[in-house]
Amino acid sequence: MPETGRRGFIYTVMGTVGALVAAWYAFLAERFMLPPPPAQATWQKAGPSSQFPLNQPQLFVYTGDGGFPDGVYVVRLSTGLRAYDVHCTHLQCTVQYFPATQTFNCPCHGSVYTLDSGRVIGGPAPRPLHRHFVRESGGYVYVGGFSS
Ligand code: FES
Structure with missing residues (x-):
């Protein structure tokens, strides 16, 4: 050549x-x-209500919007149910729940989010965790698309 x-x-x-x-x-x-666009909620059954005790997030795979499967932490708080997207709002790493501190921590650059609202209390994340629609009906918890 x-x-x-x-x-x-x-x-x-x-x-x-x-x-x-x-x-x-x-x-x-x-x-x-x-931010992900608020989606029309496509409800998916996350499990029986008994699987969601107070302040103990349960990891759930949401596939209801027809896109990629999306990890969601569903948690029952004293103020109601919350469903948080597992992706850090900094650069999309997967956050993990730490029961000892009741926080979601990102292993990539150290962002920390609260259990009660998903707001940022540490690290470089610019926004709270994105949330999904969530509701309870007939003894089951249902998760929908992004709400924020
Ligand atoms: S991706 Fe989570 S802190 Fe950077």
């Missing part, structure tokens, strides 16, 4: 990889900057 052909091939590969990386960052920036 002549020198210019090899060099051209390398430039083409580097340009393609650069374009893919730029597209990936554009996708992440879009997800970071735009």
Whole structure:
């Protein structure tokens, strides 16, 4: 292969990889900057009411909107049910619940969210955890699409 052909091939590969990386960052920036649109609630049964004791979030996989399966923490508080998206609002890592502190903690950059409202109390996250619609009916808990 002549020198210019090899060099051209390398430039083409580097340009393609650069374009893919730029597209990936554009996708992440879009997800970071735009909150998920409030969705028309497509209700999905999360389980019997007895599976949701006070202040003990249960992880649930929501598939009701036809998109990707989405992890949701469903928790019964003294003020009612809440359903929080598992993705950190900083860069979308999956938060984990810590019973000892009653917080959702992000392992990536240290954001911390409260159990009672999902608001940020530490780290770089710019917004509270996104929430899903949630309701209780006939002895079951149902989760819907994004509400915020
Ligand atoms: S992705 Fe959660 S703090 Fe950065």
